[in-house]
Amino acid sequence: MAAITAPAPGAPHLSLRGLGLRRGERWLFRGLDLEVRRGEFLAVTGPSGAGKSSLVAALAGLLPASEGGLSWCDAAGAAQPPAALRGRLGLVFQDLRLVPTLPLLDNVCLARLGRHPWWRTLAGAPREGEARARALLGALGLAEVAERTAALCSGGEQQRAALARGLCLEPEAVLADEPVSALDPDGARRALGVLRDEARARGLTVVCVLHDRPHVEEFADRALVIDPALPAGFAL
Amino acid sequence: MSAPKRGRALYERLDLETVLALLLAAAAVWSLPVLRGSGRDLDHWANLKRFLGRFLPPDLSVLPDVAAALGETFRIAVLATLFAVALSLPLALCAARTVSPRPLALLARLAMNMVRTLPSLVWALVAVAVVGANPLAGVVALTFYSVGYLGKFFADAFESVDLKVAAGLRALGAHPIQAFQYGLWPQARPLVWSQSLWMLEYNLRSAAIVGYVGAGGIGVQLHAYQEYYQWDRFATVLLCILALVIALDLVGERLRARLLRRTGSAETLAAD
Numbered sequence: 043m044a045a046i047t048a049p050a051p052g053a054p055h056l057s058l059r060g061l062g063l064r065r066g067e068r069w070l071f072r073g074l075d076l077e078v079r080r081g082e083f084l085a086v087t088g089p090s091g092a093g094k095s096s097l098v099a100a101l102a103g104l105l106p107a108s109e110g111g112l113s114w115c116d117a118a119g120a121a122q123p124p125a126a127l128r129g130r131l132g133l134v135f136q137d138l139r140l141v142p143t144l145p146l147l148d149n150v151c152l153a154r155l156g157r158h159p160w161w162r163t164l165a166g167a168p169r170e171g172e173a174r175a176r177a178l179l180g181a182l183g184l185a186e187v188a189e190r191t192a193a194l195c196s197g198g199e200q201q202r203a204a205l206a207r208g209l210c211l212e213p214e215a216v217l218a219d220e221p222v223s224a225l226d227p228d229g230a231r232r233a234l235g236v237l238r239d240e241a242r243a244r245g246l247t248v249v250c251v252l253h254d255r256p257h258v259e260e261f262a263d264r265a266l267v268i269d270p271a272l273p274a275g276f277a278l
Numbered sequence: 279m280s281a282p283k284r285g286r287a288l289y290e291r292l293d294l295e296t297v298l299a300l301l302l303a304a305a306a307v308w309s310l311p312v313l314r315g316s317g318r319d320l321d322h323w324a325n326l327k328r329f330l331g332r333f334l335p336p337d338l339s340v341l342p343d344v345a346a347a348l349g350e351t352f353r354i355a356v357l358a359t360l361f362a363v364a365l366s367l368p369l370a371l372c373a374a375r376t377v378s379p380r381p382l383a384l385l386a387r388l389a390m391n392m393v394r395t396l397p398s399l400v401w402a403l404v405a406v407a408v409v410g411a412n413p414l415a416g417v418v419a420l421t422f423y424s425v426g427y428l429g430k431f432f433a434d435a436f437e438s439v440d441l442k443v444a445a446g447l448r449a450l451g452a453h454p455i456q457a458f459q460y461g462l463w464p465q466a467r468p469l470v471w472s473q474s475l476w477m478l479e480y481n482l483r484s485a486a487i488v489g490y491v492g493a494g495g496i497g498v499q500l501h502a503y504q505e506y507y508q509w510d511r512f513a514t515v516l517l518c519i520l521a522l523v524i525a526l527d528l529v530g531e532r533l534r535a536r537l538l539r540r541t542g543s544a545e546t547l548a549a550d
Contacts, residue, residue, distance in 0.1 A: 102449060104449060128449070128451050129450065129451025130451070131449075131450075132450075133446070133449050133450055135442075135446055137442060139440075139442050139443050139445070139446030139447075140443070141443055141460065141461060141464050141465065142440075142443075142465060143464045143465055143467065143468060144460075144464050152447060152450075152452075152460050152461075153450055155447060155450070155451070155452040155453075155456045155460060156450060156451025156452045156453065156456070157451070158456075159453075160453040160455040160456050160459075163456055163459070163460075164455075164459070167460060207450075211450060211451070
């Protein structure tokens with residue numbers, strides 16, 4: 043794993059140059075130029091099907107750009123493809139992707155699997171991140187259900203555990219696709235508060251798909267609206 | 279143009295279930311001649327009463343021998359299931375279409391289909407011919423027989439899991455082997471355990487049968503008592519097998535239910 047030297051806060055971290063994404067024959071958006079600073083909280087909003095999740099997938103390197111380019115900057119300011127940041131991006135998937143048969147705590151600890159060679163984890167999952175996993179679960183109000191099998195937890199509990207997993211990685215950046223969509227208003231504010239506090243404390247860049255305008259106004263530094271009704275398909 | 283319309287309406291009425299019912303009815307009529315039996319005027323009811331009368335009362339003096347043979351049957355079933363699980367897991371991975379390349383999956387499924395085609399008794403005959411009339415033959419026969427089933431069950435289990443979970447771990451930086459071990463395997467594991475337990479129960483019943491052709495276990499005794507018309511002793515063996523199967527059924531069912539509960543299919547909604 044590449045060593046991470048202390049990067050300057052406020053320095054460019056993510057750069058999109060004329061990025062365009064297409065789903066089948068339909069362009070979701072084209073010509074998106076954007077620079078996200080290190081430690082910035084960028085909210086991505088817009089109607090369903092506009093391409094918010096596709097953008098997050100592209101930032102994570104899970105979806106190739108249809109046109110244009112995107113790159114992450116390392117501590118020295120050199121451009122890196124998203125694939126180079128694998129293991130350093132805290133991903134929170136819209137469909138959660140928790141292991142249903144494992145407890146929430148184990149699921150959160152699994153975020154750090156990639157830090158260990160595979161032959162060292164054959165006998166069991168590493169527990170070195172357990173203290174941090176427990177702290178995150180506690181902060182998200184899941185301390186009492188930490189040992190409960192994921193499949194037996196409610197949708198909201200699973201969603202908060204997915205957020206904890208993304209943060210447990212101690213990533214450089216967090217890419218969260220609708221991380222609070224299954225939570226009640228208070229729960230959503232609490233979860234986003236944890237995300238913002240972690241981001242501030244550790245200088246994490248956050249790109250977070252959100253639907254509620256109050257959440258965007260309270261937690262985000264900037265908002266990117268992706269909407270096919272807009273002339274360019276997006277607006278900052 | 280009324281005739282084609284009527285024809286189409288008739289075709290629409292002939293859905294798959296109706297066609298199957300008609301085919302079954304035709305097959306039943308065609309099969310009726312086998313009910314003629316020998317053609318002799320036999321008193322079937324008296325025959326049955328006389329035959330069953332020889333079973334009673336069961337001769338419990340053979341219980342120690344039966345218990346020892348049942349123990350051997352249990353050992354045959356345990357080892358056969360264990361070996362079958364070990365062989366089936368890699369085979370099932372090859373046969374899972376979501377994990378393996380399509381040609382490999384087809385080849386593995388074809389191999390398992392061929393294994394399943396032969397009944398356990400035929401596998402036992404082959405095993406006795408190869409390793410002799412002993413419990414090892416039972417283990418070998420039931421291992422091969424079980425691989426055909428467990429391989430298919432395990433492959434279906436691997437195909438039923440959510441691959442996105444493993445893909446999610448990969449995206450978080452896990453090695454493919456780690457993604458399999460921690461993302462895919464935990465989802466399939468309860469099913470694999472449940473099916474292995476079912477196979478153990480099944481093999482216990484089969485182990486009693488394969489002994490008929492000399493492959494060890496309680497079946498050897500069953501065969502001997504039948505050969506010498508010792509039906510009261512035969513009845514004791516049957517009662518012991520019945521007790522064992524019922525006990526295993528009860529324990530196995532509870533264990534399987536507990537295992538499958540961990541997949542959360544029934545409880546997820548209740549927890550909301």
